[in-house]
Amino acid sequence: MPKQVDPVARRADVVDALFRVVFREGLQRASLRAVADEAGLNIGSLRHYFANQQELMGFAMRAMLDRVSGRLMRRIDEAGDVGALTLEQRRRLSLDLLAELLPLDETRRVEVAVFVDFVTAARTHPAIDAGLAREAAVGARALVRRILRRAMDSETLRPDLDLDVETERLSSLIDGLSLNTVLYPDLLSPEACLDVLRDHLDGLTRQGS
Amino acid sequence: MPKQVDPVARRADVVDALFRVVFREGLQRASLRAVADEAGLNIGSLRHYFANQQELMGFAMRAMLDRVSGRLMRRIDEAGDVGALTLEQRRRLSLDLLAELLPLDETRRVEVAVFVDFVTAARTHPAIDAGLAREAAVGARALVRRILRRAMDSETLRPDLDLDVETERLSSLIDGLSLNTVLYPDLLSPEACLDVLRDHLDGLTRQGS
DNA sequence: TTCGATTTATCACAGGTGTGATAAATCGAA
DNA sequence: TTCGATTTATCACACCTGTGATAAATCGAA
Structure with missing residues (x-):
């Protein structure tokens, strides 16, 4: 019944996006919103996979x-x-x-x-x-x-x-x-x-x- | 006529305060306000010695x-x-x-x-x-x-x-x-x-x- | 005492932050 | 088609950020 998404791959994508942002702009600028944008996700979606x-x-x-x-x-x-x-x-x-x-x-x-x-x-x-x-x-x-x-x-x-x-x-x-x-x-x-x-x-x- | 303050010492004090904040809380938390507080100065005063x-x-x-x-x-x-x-x-x-x-x-x-x-x-x-x-x-x-x-x-x-x-x-x-x-x-x-x-x-x- | 540059203090603004709460959309299974 | 858990999407809130602008206080010199 659920919408089918591979959560493992999603998390990996988010992590990759995080790494890209940190490399490019530093940890300082790696906010949840920036990472979500980099991953092509809405911040609400990101927060579904990472609570905080x-x-x-x-x-x-x-x-x-x-x-x-x-x-x-x-x-x-x-x-x-x-x-x-x-x-x-x-x-x-x-x-x-x-x-x-x-x-x-x-x-x-x-x-x-x-x-x-x-x-x-x-x-x-x-x-x-x-x-x-x-x-x-x-x-x-x-x-x-x-x-x-x-x-x-x-x-x-x-x-x-x-x-x-x-x-x-x-x-x-x-x-x-x-x-x-x-x-x-x-x-x-x-x-x-x-x-x-x-x-x-x-x-x-x-x-x- | 001016109010007498040693600007060199002031700047040195601010720098010391900055170092203390960075050491204790990291560069991330070393905002102008935090540094001013640590130095016992108003942020406006700090900005008089450091424009940015x-x-x-x-x-x-x-x-x-x-x-x-x-x-x-x-x-x-x-x-x-x-x-x-x-x-x-x-x-x-x-x-x-x-x-x-x-x-x-x-x-x-x-x-x-x-x-x-x-x-x-x-x-x-x-x-x-x-x-x-x-x-x-x-x-x-x-x-x-x-x-x-x-x-x-x-x-x-x-x-x-x-x-x-x-x-x-x-x-x-x-x-x-x-x-x-x-x-x-x-x-x-x-x-x-x-x-x-x-x-x-x-x-x-x-x-x- | 009056002046005036120096020094201090406030207010305001636009923008960003993490996060709680809640609604909406999705899409396979029953 | 209907159901419903999963996934996505928004809104709101309190807080912090740098900075521009401006007023106020200070205190020695004239």
Whole structure:
């Protein structure tokens, strides 16, 4: 009896519209009305799928985290059994996984730009769940740590390194690179961004130099 | 004949009030009225010193940059003639200068938090001068590059390093460390933040290990 | 005391915000 | 065709925003 609409797809459309608005005009201008307009919906319609602003923001942020972690999972699956890889293949996988977090193409540039707005706003904005932002930071560190740990176990990592410090160093480096590439693409191009990450990883694995 | 008020001090008071509001409630809530209230002024009075929002924001951002570069200048002056320093003193100076950019105490924590809000908002917010944000990024890179260059010239730096890449790596690392310390102080304490920076600099200077 | 530039204080306006409440339209199933 | 849950669409309200315009108060100098 009901009017037939796929609510999942609708919500996804709204989230996409939200991302576009945030990327183009910032989180400040991403009002419910602006998002509804961008999605081609009436605000009443939008509010049927998201009761309030807080719910929309939370759903959008969660969707973004799912999207990123989905890409990471896919990369890992594609790699197959990690134990069967050569050292060179492992290094390549590490780089690919971490590079997945950088704004190297337009899709990820939008993603990172929106993400930056979210996490900075989460510090103070009442409608944005600070717990989700923290969760993302924790997750990123867990990934970085696992990658470093695996390299340590396979003895491709310099043995004099402290895992805690290196985890934080690499995590913060990635954050800083992402931030600068998004904010000042003329100062730090996506290519240069990747070069820095590659050099950093090289420095971690190459013995004594 | 005029009523006697120090306009310079007034403007500084307003800027301080703005920083407090931004730190506490975010740039989003830092409206002219909120800033005026925080400064104990009537909004009409505030508008006598700052014609627009744009002017206030620009002045505040400029004041912040002046404050930081002033601290850096003072550090350099205190160090005296750089050529007369021992290698250990030079390394210490490099660390101190770069650490000046990190949110290691409450003053700088507020500063960095506000700064982060500013630069991210500058990407889209029409009342915030994106040129100033870019200028700050350029300035930070210039400082980092000079420090690295000096270390290279005095042969305390590993000779196999690319100055461009290392400048960007260190600059982005500092940005990432600052961001994470401000956003997630329970994940990255000021002490740990400084440890990471120290380790990074050690890795740049220590030959072959 | 009178003057007058500086400084403070108000009012008003157009526009935008989230949200509660409610009506209307839709369209497949019974 | 009729029903009715789903979906869409409006209206209204209180609140906040930047800003233009204008009046009022201040207080040292002449």
